[in-house]
Amino acid sequence: MRKIGILGGMAPESTVEYYRIITTLCRQRGMGHRYPVIIIYSLNFHEFISLVESGNLPEVTNLICDAINSLSEAGADFALVASNTPHIVFNEVAARSPIPLLSIVDETGRVAKNLGFTRVGLFGTKFTMQADFYSNALSTKYGISVVTPQKADQDYIHHKIMTELVDGCIIEETRQELSRIARMMADKRGIQALILGCTELPLILSEEVVGIPLLDTTRIHAEAALNFSQSSSSSV
Template structure:
């Protein structure tokens, strides 16, 4: 079994879900009391969040490179960044290590393509929804058409993530707001919705959308299990 390296803590609420999904996946595949071989380097999200909103992306890149290199030195065979937003510097992280980086957008796009969808709605932080590092990868590498909410809706989605979900607060009012935002994207032609922030899975459920949801946290973690167990059988 390969050793999974996880850069976590962004926030730890979703990193805990990664740990659960990965270990459940290994147990389901191998049986008994089997579990994943993994390492996690967990950052202080308070500092990360401040630097994000100050636009200090170079400093953030340095922190992600440091975390990835620590995992490589610790024996990880490949690395996951357990957040969508910090894939803004995925190319720099990948170039700094000699082991693979498993990009969060790729298993998501693969699942969407396999399901036969072309036009998708994207929910995430303002950074993920507005900048091109994520949408561009989905479009350029996978040929997907990506819709994002309008300005007012993007502000709501972002605020709920940073003021509620990252501290483990799940509010019925916010779920209702997300339902309405999803419905408006469906009206614009979205055939499916990407939950493009790793905390949104804590809030939004399949019944909150009239079209399929693609949860990046689950898909990324499942892809890690698949890679870690390649070549193994029960």
């Protein structure tokens, strides 16, 4: 199997989930304890988010590229950036990467298309919701429209991610309000499913609570990593 490189720490809670999902899938597939080699590089979250908040995307790119280079030097055959927000510079990073990178956006788009969705909502940090990397990729490659929440709801979602979820803090009131926003988008704006475009969101939201299909980007990305580690294909 190919060695998996995970660039994590953005934030740590979801990095743990990537490792757990990959190893659990191995057992579910009858692989026993034959897990792939997994190399994790955990970024300084404060440094990363400070650069994003300041709009210094060239330095965000440099920070992530340096980490990917470290994963490559440690022996990773390919890598994934275990967070949605850094995909704002994914194309720039991929162009400089010495190893193949799995895009969380492309993997989510493939799953959404295979499930027959043509109009999906997007929750995430404000950087993810207000950027166009999801809408451009899903529209161009998969014919899927992406709908984001209203501005006030975006502010609420971002605040709860940054002050609760990145620290593993799960509050029932937050769960219910996030679910209400999602259901409203389904009822009034016609979304068929919701992209959990922050890898901490699956920690608090489930289809049973929200009541509409959810595209769990953490699970989708982690499963794609395991699949590619077992594949003989040379392209991601």
